[in-house]
Amino acid sequence: MSDKAEIRVGDKVIELPVITGTENEQGIDIRQLRDQTGLITYDSGYKNTGATSSSITFLDGEVGILRYRGYPIEQLAEQSTFLEVAYLLIYGELPTQQEFSTWNEAITRHTLIHEDMKEFFEAFPRKAHPMGVLASNLISLSTFYPESLDPDREEEKINLTIKRLIAKISTIAAWSHKNSVGHPVVYPKNKYNYTENFLNMMFSVPTEDYEPDPIVVKALDQLLILHADHEQNCSTSTVRMVGSSRSNLYASVAAGVAALWGPLHGGANQEVIQMLEQIQADGGNMQKWIDKAKDKNDPFRIMGFGHRVYKNFDPRATIIKKSCDDVLGKLGVSDPILDLAKKLEYVALNDDYFKERNLYPNVDFYSGIIYKAIGIPTEMFTVMFAMGRLPGWIAQWKEMIANKEPIGRPRQIYTGPTERPYKPMSNR
Ligand code: CMC
Numbered sequence: 001m002s003d004k005a006e007i008r009v010g011d012k013v014i015e016l017p018v019i020t021g022t023e024n025e026q027g028i029d030i031r032q033l034r035d036q037t038g039l040i041t042y043d044s045g046y047k048n049t050g051a052t053s054s055s056i057t058f059l060d061g062e063v064g065i066l067r068y069r070g071y072p073i074e075q076l077a078e079q080s081t082f083l084e085v086a087y088l089l090i091y092g093e094l095p096t097q098q099e100f101s102t103w104n105e106a107i108t109r110h111t112l113i114h115e116d117m118k119e120f121f122e123a124f125p126r127k128a129h130p131m132g133v134l135a136s137n138l139i140s141l142s143t144f145y146p147e148s149l150d151p152d153r154e155e156e157k158i159n160l161t162i163k164r165l166i167a168k169i170s171t172i173a174a175w176s177h178k179n180s181v182g183h184p185v186v187y188p189k190n191k192y193n194y195t196e197n198f199l200n201m202m203f204s205v206p207t208e209d210y211e212p213d214p215i216v217v218k219a220l221d222q223l224l225i226l227h228a229d230h231e232q233n234c235s236t237s238t239v240r241m242v243g244s245s246r247s248n249l250y251a252s253v254a255a256g257v258a259a260l261w262g263p264l265h266g267g268a269n270q271e272v273i274q275m276l277e278q279i280q281a282d283g284g285n286m287q288k289w290i291d292k293a294k295d296k297n298d299p300f301r302i303m304g305f306g307h308r309v310y311k312n313f314d315p316r317a318t319i320i321k322k323s324c325d326d327v328l329g330k331l332g333v334s335d336p337i338l339d340l341a342k343k344l345e346y347v348a349l350n351d352d353y354f355k356e357r358n359l360y361p362n363v364d365f366y367s368g369i370i371y372k373a374i375g376i377p378t379e380m381f382t383v384m385f386a387m388g389r390l391p392g393w394i395a396q397w398k399e400m401i402a403n404k405e406p407i408g409r410p411r412q413i414y415t416g417p418t419e420r421p422y423k424p425m426s427n428r
Contacts, residue, residue, distance in 0.1 A: 001026060009037045023058050040411045047308070050232075052240065052405065056089060056395050057231040061309035066316065068229055069093070077319050082224040083107060083194050086166060086391035089229050090398065103163075104194075110167035111188035111197060113137075113175075114144050121179045130383045131267075133176035134169075135257040141168060142250035149248040151401050161249050162394050169390055170194065173383045174201030180379070195221040198387075203375060216374045219327045220384075223367055226316045227385050229392025233308075235259035235266065239393040240400045241408040249397055256393045257386050263303065266385040269364040269371070272304040273378050276337045276344070284340060286347045294353045302348060304365030311358040320366045333373045341369060 005016045005028045014036045017029045027050045034040055043049045059066045066073040069088050076085055087095045087103050095103060120140060124133050141164065142149060148161040175185045178201075186201045196212040199220065204210040230236065238259035243252040260266035279289050292300040307314055328335060345361055348354045364385075371381050 007033070007037070009039060012037065019053070021053065022055075023060070040413075042413055046237070051237060051408070052232065052400065052403075054231065054396065054399060055092070056399060057229045057392070059231055059309060061307070061311050064310060064313045064315045064318075066230075073226065073315055074319065077222050077225050080225060081193075082221045082228070082388070083166075085225045085228050089391045089395040090162060106163045107167045107194060108190050108197075110164050111171050111190075113141075113168050113171050117144070118175075118185065121175050121185065124176075124179060126180055126182060128176075128180065129261075130173070130176035130180060130380055131257060131261040131386070133179070134172055134383055134386060135254045135261075137172045137176075138165070138169070138257060139250055139254035141165070142248055145250075149250075151243065151246050151248060151397075158249070158398070162398075165249065165253060165394065166390060169387050170198040171201060173380070173387055174198055176383065177202055177377065177380055180377075193217075195224070213331075215327065215330045219323060219370055219374060222323060223320070223370060223384065224388040226319060226363060226367075227388030229389070229395065233265070234262070235389065236393060236396050239397050240405075243397045243400055244405055244408040249394065252397050253390060253393045256389070260386055260389065261382060266364075266382045266389070268303050268362070269368045269381040269385060270378050272341075272364055273337065273368040273372060273381070275303045276340050279344070280337065280340055284343075286344055289344070290347055290351055290353075293348075294351075302344070302359075304362055304368075305348060305354070306357070306359040307362045310360065310362065313360050314362045316363040317361045317365055320363065320370065321361070324366045324369050327370050328373050331373055335369060335373060337372070338366075338369050341366060 001018065003018050003020070005018050007014050007016060014033075016032065018026050019029050020026050030041055041049070055069075057066070057068055058070070068076060068085060069092060071088070071094075076088075080088075083104055084095060084100060087100065117137065117140060120137060121133070124136075145161065145164065148157045151158070171188055178185045183205060186204045188197050189200060190197075192200055192212070195217050199212040199216060200210060203212075232240075235256040239252045239256040242255040243249070247255075263271045275289075279286070282288075289300070289302070292298045293302045293305075324338060328338060345365070348359070353359075367385075368378070368381050371384060372378070376384060
């Protein structure tokens, strides 16, 4: 394909460069468009807009490819660990043995959170959604560690913030759960690895011994890897946008949590289980719910189905579906919700509406079934997604700062009233 594109506006023809990525993805570089024509582009929802160039994650939604720093997601999910993947995403290369042990030790040592923060958890209502608690506490960290607020500060300060965030998010997440059930919080223990430590803080109670089950540890670690990055999705773009004003990393990732919470994004995993339970309680008539999803006058959608970029299959969903069978089998859990999910997938995939629109199960369709099997409450599902996505948000924020990207500030096409004179209230 040519490395130039021509745009004709009236009689004027302008030439714009076409840029090509390392996987031969191409885009028209429109940075000169407004200067040369006075026009902007219009692309609601950024469906065709490349907001940045990035060397972190590659995905090809037509053929279902997902790679972190060039490594296929299937290999990472099978052979790596979440902390190793976090290092890869943030620093660009797989760590050596020495690098990993320094990284692992630093994360382990930073899991404790400031004792004063315990009062925050106690002050939240029991019914507080853990995503609200998570976002508030992540931004609160900025008040405890003000020395790392400036994103242009020395690299060491930023690296310390990165370690603190990855370490402390697991404690904050587990404590938000403990608060919701009215149990005393469990402090982190350095003898455990990252995922074991999280499970211990979630499930350990003063009245009983608890040892994390290796099957559960492996399953959860794999889920965290699968969620670790997904290029310019809604929450990641939010993190980059917030960070582009040179907001600190704590504030930027807290904004990412807020964006992830929505049911069209990370919040879908909670909605999937609630939807399946609703279908089950309603008698399990799949066709009725498929018809509701197809009815344009009904707001109902099959949650966990469809994706902005995957139009063939979501490779993460393929891995999770297989893992779902494995984990439930190994744990000896039989969940009728899994059978229901499989039936719903089968009916949807054979329906013309879903076929024509290339709607397939996404990462959220089966993940909730695994979370449920390992005892994680439904309201915590999106928190698990956030824990997994944190290294991706950090890597993307770091890249944006390193590239000295300008502040994000889209334009608009104004459609409101033209100028009109103000009328005093008595004349309206
Ligand atoms: N059930 C029924 N119809 C659907 C669904 C669904 N889950 N998803 C999309 N459609 C229809 C939609 O109504 C539209 O139909 P039409 O062309 O007749 O108007 C067509 O498919 C295209 O959908 P869209 O909403 O224009 O596509 P989008 O790229 O803007 O939205 C999506 C993508 C993920 C928000 C959407 O598919 C959806 O709402 N899915 C359910 C929520 C969900 O599972 N979200 C998690 C996404 S994966 C995790 C993550 O990374 O966030």
